[in-house]
Amino acid sequence: MGMPTVSAPATPTAAPRVRPAARSRLVLSHALASVGMSLPWPLLLDGVWSSTGSESLLGLTGAARMAPYVLFSWWVAALADRFGRGRVVRQTLWLRTALLAGTAALLVGPGVPPWGYAVVLASAAVAAGTPAYPALMAAMPTVGSGSSRRASGLLVTVEVASFVVGPAVGGLALGRLAPATVCLVGAGFCAAALLALRGIRLPAVVNDHAASAPEASSVVSVICRSARVRGAVAAICVVNFVNAALLVALVPIADDRWGSHTAYGTATAAFGFGALGAPLLAWIGRTVIGRVHLGMVVFGGALFALVPAAWPVAVLAALALAGGIAVHVEAAATELLQDGVPDRIRSAVLGVTDSAMVSAAAVGSLSGPLLVSLWGGTGLLVGLALATAVAGFIALPTVVRGVTGSAVDPGSSAEPS
Structure with a gap:
């Protein structure tokens, strides 16, 4: 009796609505957003170290980038299943763009920048993005036609590489661009990620509470x-x-x-x-x-x-x-x-x-x-x-x-x- 409901999610009934190229655009969108979120962190680390010289505060700043994943990643995937994967990903991109723009606004002007508040806003941008990766990874098998293994593997590589490629780009800007400019560039990357999703409608999630609990x-x-x-x-x-x-x-x-x-x-x-x-x-x-x-x-x-x-x-x-x-x-x-x-x-x-x-x-x-x-x-x-x-x-x-x-x-x- 339970077999038809368990196997239903694997049936690609909604997949024809999405073009095969959508997988590449999903990966591109995630790459842009991930790099954009990571851009400010080298300047934040350098700013905290230069203004305080404290190893403890430096370590806390580095941990602030990771804390949202620890606190939210293990349960936020349910949000995408409940409210729709495409909708959740788009809303996270809007939030990330706004929060990074707010970080840039904090760092504009003379005097010592409020590095602590900037770290809080940048960390909030990371928190806003935590549902995106599990939502996109869960959607890959239902998008387009054919095997999703290559696209899923590329998405994994993007997720892994973004933790170091984003800081790499931000590191090159350190001492060369104003901190506010770097944060604005990060916000621009997230906005570009939102544009990359334009016209893509991810298949609806089949909710089967009886099958999901076990x-x-x-x-x-x-x-x-x-x-x-x-x-x-x-x-x-x-x-x-x-x-x-x-x-x-x-x-x-x-x-x-x-x-x-x-x-x-x-x-x-x-x-x-x-x-x-x-x-x-x-x-x-x-x-x-x-x-x-x-x-x-x-x-x-x-x-x-x-x-x-x-x-x-x-x-x-x-x-x-x-x-x-x-x-x-x-x-x-x-x-x-x-x-x-x-x-x-x-x-x-x-x-x-x-x-x-x-x-x-x-x-x-x-x-x-x-x-x-x-x-x-x-x-x-x-x-x-x-x-x-x-x-x-x-x-x-x-x-x-x-x-x-x-x-x-x-x-x-x-x-x-």
């Missing part, structure tokens, strides 16, 4: 029962912890090593734009599991290479490699998740993973500056390098064992054993 309760059990899923989530969390700790700790490290006002911005840009080179690293690992395992080892090696590096070219090259390999690892681990859980709860598992990985990033943002004050910049780099490489050798064999015993066909609804 699916929601099974999310945690699937994560806990599958070694493959646990290992993939662990790898994603490690990478995000290291990324966040490095990006925030680069502020005092760059100030101590190079002493230039634009040094941190240049270093952040190298790390962020390196993320765009992730496709060039596809040869690292012949399988999905190999890409995760070897990628984490290479990531640790890139961080360790920063320790003796003194020449700017060597430092920027190591940072670019670290940025690219980090995205390489996370995209591969996300592919493991997509293939390792039933389709009917895939978005829910990704939402829980999103909260977990951003929680790890928030811990990294908070602890990075404090660890620099305790160990020094060199000590922190060595610690991050060792932690990443060791995780690749210890946590990832769990993933391998999980795959041999619980691989699930991507199109199957059977749960992993």
